[in-house]
Amino acid sequence: MTLQNKLNFSGGPGALPEKVLVQLSEEIINVPGPGLSILGISHRSEWFAEVIAELENNIRTLMGLSDAYHVLLLQGGATQQFSMVPMTLLRGQNSPAEYLHTGYWSGKAIPEARLEGPVRVIWSGSENNFNRLPSDDELCFSPDAPYIHYISNETVEGLQFQRILGRNDVPRICDMSSDFLSKPCEFERFSLIYAHAQKNIGPAGITVIVIRNDLIEHTTGNLPGFLDYKTQIKAHSNFNTPPVFAIYAVLLVSRWLINDIGGLENMAAINNRKAELLYRVIDESDGFYRGRAAADRSLMNVVFKLSSAELEAGFLSRAQAAGFSGLAGHRAIGGLRASIYNAVTLEAVEELAGFMDEFRRRSKPN
Amino acid sequence: MTLQNKLNFSGGPGALPEKVLVQLSEEIINVPGPGLSILGISHRSEWFAEVIAELENNIRTLMGLSDAYHVLLLQGGATQQFSMVPMTLLRGQNSPAEYLHTGYWSGKAIPEARLEGPVRVIWSGSENNFNRLPSDDELCFSPDAPYIHYISNETVEGLQFQRILGRNDVPRICDMSSDFLSKPCEFERFSLIYAHAQKNIGPAGITVIVIRNDLIEHTTGNLPGFLDYKTQIKAHSNFNTPPVFAIYAVLLVSRWLINDIGGLENMAAINNRKAELLYRVIDESDGFYRGRAAADRSLMNVVFKLSSAELEAGFLSRAQAAGFSGLAGHRAIGGLRASIYNAVTLEAVEELAGFMDEFRRRSKPN
Structure with a gap:
């Protein structure tokens, strides 16, 4: 690992x-x-x-x-x-x-x-x-x-x-x-x-x-x-x-x-960019990634799923191999979740967004 | 320090x-x-x-x-x-x-x-x-x-x-x-x-x-x-x-x-020796160190005092200069206290006992 x-x-x-x-x-x-x-x-x-x-x-x-x-x-x-x-x-x-x-x-x-x-x-x-x-x-x-x-x-x-x-x-x-x-x-x-x-x-x-x-x-x-x-x-x-x-x-x-x-204004600017990045990947995935919230999406916890439990297991295992952790959804509801609290850097979120894009491309039926 | x-x-x-x-x-x-x-x-x-x-x-x-x-x-x-x-x-x-x-x-x-x-x-x-x-x-x-x-x-x-x-x-x-x-x-x-x-x-x-x-x-x-x-x-x-x-x-x-x-028997043997060392220094100090307890002395917290608050302050300051800490008594009753919990080593207690002996000798009127 x-x-x-x-x-x-x-x-x-x-x-x-x-x-x-x-x-x-x-x-x-x-x-x-x-x-x-x-x-x-x-x-x-x-x-x-x-x-x-x-x-x-x-x-x-x-x-x-x-x-x-x-x-x-x-x-x-x-x-x-x-x-x-x-x-x-x-x-x-x-x-x-x-x-x-x-x-x-x-x-x-x-x-x-x-x-x-x-x-x-x-x-x-x-x-x-x-x-x-x-x-x-x-x-x-x-x-x-x-x-x-x-x-x-x-x-x-x-x-x-x-x-x-x-x-x-x-x-x-x-x-x-x-x-x-x-x-x-x-x-x-x-x-x-x-x-x-x-x-x-x-x-x-x-x-x-x-x-x-x-x-x-x-x-x-x-x-x-x-x-x-x-x-x-x-x-x-x-x-x-x-x-x-x-x-x-x-x-x-x-x-x-x-x-x-530099304070909460700056923190919010970073947090907004982080959330935008991930929601964009989800929204532009043609339904491959499915966001859970119909509205009022959290800027802290990006909750989503894939079309099957098998695909989600594959996502988690590939993510782990790439150094990511903590992406499983809460045990109460399953699925996937990226929590992007203050200490998660923009660079880390960019890496995750890149990983998600790539995982989608690789998973597409030929 | x-x-x-x-x-x-x-x-x-x-x-x-x-x-x-x-x-x-x-x-x-x-x-x-x-x-x-x-x-x-x-x-x-x-x-x-x-x-x-x-x-x-x-x-x-x-x-x-x-x-x-x-x-x-x-x-x-x-x-x-x-x-x-x-x-x-x-x-x-x-x-x-x-x-x-x-x-x-x-x-x-x-x-x-x-x-x-x-x-x-x-x-x-x-x-x-x-x-x-x-x-x-x-x-x-x-x-x-x-x-x-x-x-x-x-x-x-x-x-x-x-x-x-x-x-x-x-x-x-x-x-x-x-x-x-x-x-x-x-x-x-x-x-x-x-x-x-x-x-x-x-x-x-x-x-x-x-x-x-x-x-x-x-x-x-x-x-x-x-x-x-x-x-x-x-x-x-x-x-x-x-x-x-x-x-x-x-x-x-x-x-x-x-x-x-190696378990609690061994721990107790060490703790007994630690407490014995300090109580012996107190008991053999001709009343220079005065143990607080008349009976039922704790093997964990050795509570004592000196003849004056000035002498106690001198003790604490000299102890600190020698690398010791935590020897002030609880704020509720003052005085001095050496807590010799499990993680305090026998060697550390030997050092303290040596320090106490020396402090007493130095403080004796000529």
Whole structure:
């Protein structure tokens, strides 16, 4: 096998910038300054307090957030947020929170919310097999909902919202796990945003949460400390031992985004070109490659299939031999998927586009 | 600064075996086999399923556990277990669970348990400033308790049980975070054992839980998936994306324990010699070094102080110049602490003992 990190199109955990990998590899042995392995530095050290402070600041800078927002770094993935959000905001409420069911991951969030309080699913894509997102005139938001929750990018089906949903008098909560920091957005229109790291910003094991002050001002949940946003905010994400390595890796990615890429505008320009390249190959393939989404195609997860499972197996095996990895579709739906998160380079996507073109030509009946 | 990883006496995250650090450093770039960065390998890959299976098996082997036990690898640290245990076993119970309050960390576990149900603290060391553990005749366990919970080693105060507490007709639950896999133990006398990794077995961000089948057979808690032992067991610790890197690091440490150390008997022999060395320096210092514990001294955390804060500051500064790190006491109580977890070598402890002897000689009034 000759797989290459830069040709890793995994749905996540996936590619990280090569520069970040090289630095982490060195710092497993020795972090200049502290002079110790990154794995052996105390979470109560001054060095780590600076890591947290710089990372909070970098996220704030990239997102253009005012001081009204807190930045948290917690364990448990988006899954833990599926529960922490309704534990905090839905317990004891009479009005239902409003959820959109747009694919696999929002389908995981809804039952966890129902454990805590009333939920109204205001739109579901299940009837159309999740091949598109709702238009505005299909959505009717209630002013009485404690919050509205949706997922900006459905990783499995390859669907992405290119607009902000909801109403301004109801807190918007968004799971941005799979397109976080991939493009500019009016982030301050949200009350709470969460994103696990293992798509765009780091390794598995850490989740970024951005939360506006007023959302939790009046909450009084008698929650365990580790599930309590207020406790975690007060402790600067250091209520109990945080995953130092994963947080440091996210810091290095945030530096790369700011210093090497030049911010979210530039990142979006690169990401747009990457997605265009692959969708063009699909659209110009005379039906050889079949995109899954009928509309609202994701710029992060290009989901497609071939005419048969045999052909797909051949595609994956040829791709692997050429150094590509992570191109199998999600186990829930099969098919193929190229995830082109921030760290997947334009060059890598050009190589994949070339490979796809060639595979199609070779597979054509003579 | 010339700090050395091998002279890291941190309370955790702390030292890891040098061999493990070197391998992790290499595999941040390329894991032989998959041929990808450890940070870019999918948690749904065959490779990772084998990592989980081997690690479960290694832990089972090291602990001598039968198939009646499940091994889980979860996020959230011991803190999450402070809550998961009573969420699962105490909610809706009338009889109180029995907790021992033996120091800083058991003091953190008790209020989280009280959030979920009735708790009886059957012994507290608060009156004697947590300078010893209870003797058997100070303890009276009820046959009606849903479980008994205690902490085998109090990291902050440096106290360690050298026996197993409780009664055989009540499930024993033990937080072994800071002495896990440091010595043999009749592990099967416990119904549930948990230990976060960052003391003896890996980096921060992962926790090992060992749980006997019958403990949760009849539980029906309507818990979120990530907090539900049954859901996590069914998913082989892969309910939602686990911290792949941290789990892999624990696997490497478990291999080191089995292959390089030769199991827990050997590990205990080394750990005993390490602790003896340091306690001898303290005991033979004519009161220059003052051990904190009046009895039940920990073999993992040697907690002591000097006659003044100035002298302690001088000790830390001189130690740092000599390459030692992590010797400051826990922020809750101050003083000094040498944590001598599994990965701290006998040679490193000999160096520290030599340093302590010399520091004492130099500090003596002429």
